[in-house]
Amino acid sequence: MELIHLRILLALKQHGTLSAAAEKLHLTQSALSHQIKNLEQRLGVTLWHKQGRLLVLTQAGRYLSEVAESVIETVDSAGRHLTLLAEGKTGKLAIGIDCHACYEWFRGILQPYLRAWPDLAIEVTSRYRFNSFEAIQSYKLDAVLTSDPVNNGMLRYQALFGFELVLIVAEQHRLAGRGSIVPADLGDETVLTYPVERDRLDMFRKVLQPAGIEPAGHIPVEETDIMLQLVAAGRGVCLLPEWLLADKYAKLGLTSLRFSGLPLTKTMYLACRHEDAELEYMQWLINHARTGIATTHE
CATH class of the missing domain: 3.40.190.10 (Periplasmic binding protein-like II)
Known part of the structure; x- marks a missing residue:
């Protein structure tokens, strides 16, 4: 069974006619009928029959349309989430704090950042204080606040203040x-x-x-x-x-x-992997940090 089959059944349930379902899916009526007939042959059941111009789903068709509703919703949600991930608008950001005093500063800018990115899961930890750079490279952390950079070419350091x-x-x-x-x-x-x-x-x-x-x-x-x-x-x-x-x-x-x-x-830096440096929520944090320190401590 393919995703197109589930989309067809869902469209038939929602629109009730072959022509409306075909238009919704940008298919010809013959192509849509052909897809359903192939699926019925593979499953060994009848999924729908006609009553005048209307299509009526059989018991098997109703069951499969309910499955389709759940699966399509999950797939579409995953697609939207992956698009946001690709655009750097959602995801998970695990930030390591490399120095004690960094906490005092970071607390002052955290709330505006949380409000600006409600769909971003944020974790702030000092668990990897003594090996934070290795933790970034092994994807246990996504970024680290530090004033003691290790310039080994593996990470990108962006100066904050x-x-x-x-x-x-x-x-x-x-x-x-x-x-x-x-x-x-x-x-x-x-x-x-x-x-x-x-x-x-x-x-x-x-x-x-x-x-x-x-x-x-x-x-x-x-x-x-x-x-x-x-x-x-x-x-x-x-x-x-x-x-x-x-x-x-x-x-x-x-x-x-x-x-x-x-x-x-000294200089405070945000260090991250090179491939994550241009993510929108990473750049927003950097810009917010730069303006935040200027506003708070001028």
Whole structure:
């Protein structure tokens, strides 16, 4: 049985005459009759008979037309879905978050994106934080937000925005009044970082280790909110993107400091497979992210 047979039976049920069904399917009446006769011979049943100008489905014809209704609806729905997939208007987008602070920024742009793409299934995860690039290549992820690109030619990186890392201290901290600081100033400090290896932490790999400085203490903290509250209470200092101090963290009584002669500028990227880079919902996310950061943190 072929799909055309099901479409013919459905058209006969809906329109009731051979001429109307043939017109609906863009077939001649003789071609339509020939298709049905062939199907009846293959199945060994009669599917319809005439009553004047009208066609009346037999019990077998009614049963098969009900099957046709369900199958055609499923096939047509699948066709529409595949068309949208090809146009990048629907599908599933699994986004990996490669850094803790990325979550804080991404939460600010997620709701408008969800509203703009109601048919797109979106998953946001940090499950592959330590192997996110391999996860994209193996199709476990579709994209990853990262500020530490791995330029191996396998992925396409699209820049979203630039930002600066600053040392965040309490307003009453001994360093708070300084115009600038140097890594040696942290030798007597407790540094607060996210709980990852030191070679992935900018506080160590870009500030302390190049200067040969070991801080007085090191406390891993999972949540950004908790980290900043600890800093505000004088329990340590931390290195975070400057934009995190804006808005809700201003009331905590925190201030930021820059290192003299040590620029800590980075770029946030969205990395994805080359074949997915031009998908409409991927490009929309990139453009929305670029305008969102400009609007929120100007």
